[in-house]
Amino acid sequence: MxxxxxxxxxxxxxxxxxxxxxxxxxxxxxxxxxxxxxxxISEDEAMYLLKNDIEMVLNELAHNFNWFRSAPETVQIVLADMCFNMGISRLRQFKNTLAYLESRNYQAAAVEMLDSAWAKQVGGRALKLSDMIRGI
Structure with missing residues (x-):
């Protein structure tokens, strides 16, 4: 050919x-x-890259947190968004937030998410994600 x-x-x-x-x-x-x-790049190429990146993030989350796949979908989406934004290494530093999510204490997790330098950096994104967790 x-x-x-x-x-x-x-x-x-x-x-x-x-x-x-x-x-x-x-x-x-x-x-x-x-x-x-x-x-x-084209929009199709950007979406192809995004889908690959999302798959990588979901695999990293499942590999690092054995409870991730059994968590409610909203928790999975929020953690994937955070991991996509900051990487798994920085996300792993959210020890209190992650512990609260694992124990399904969503109100405390939502508060902890906002008590970070990340929340100050991303502003409205952090508020939106925190509200999603609070709403579970």
């Missing part, structure tokens, strides 16, 4: 890089010569 041959040729010529890099023309690129400065 012509497209398969072209793919192999371009991979050999451009290289495959999974992290952003600056090409010889000084443009930010990723993948096989994708100029993300000038071309960016």
């Amino acid at each position: 012509m497209k398969d041959k072209l793919i192999e040729m371009l991979k050999a010529e451009e290289g495959l890089r999974l992290k952003p890099y600056t090409c010889p023309a000084g443009k930010l690129n990723i993948g096989v010569g994708r100029n993300i400065e000038d071309r960016g």
Whole structure:
């Protein structure tokens, strides 16, 4: 197939890089010569990346918290949102919030979520997520 041959040729010529890099023309690129400065990505590509990122976040949460998959859906959504925003390492530092969520003390968890530097940084996002937990 012509497209398969072209793919192999371009991979050999451009290289495959999974992290952003600056090409010889000084443009930010990723993948096989994708100029993300000038071309960016399509909405479909952005949604594909988002779905992959969500799957990774859900797996990280299940791996780190054995109670995650049995938690109410709202708890799972809130934790996934937080993990997506700050990463699993920072989320693991929310020891009180996580303990309250695990024990299903949602009112205390909602209060603890807001008692953080993260809540001050993200403002309305933290209030919304805290309200979601409070509403369980």
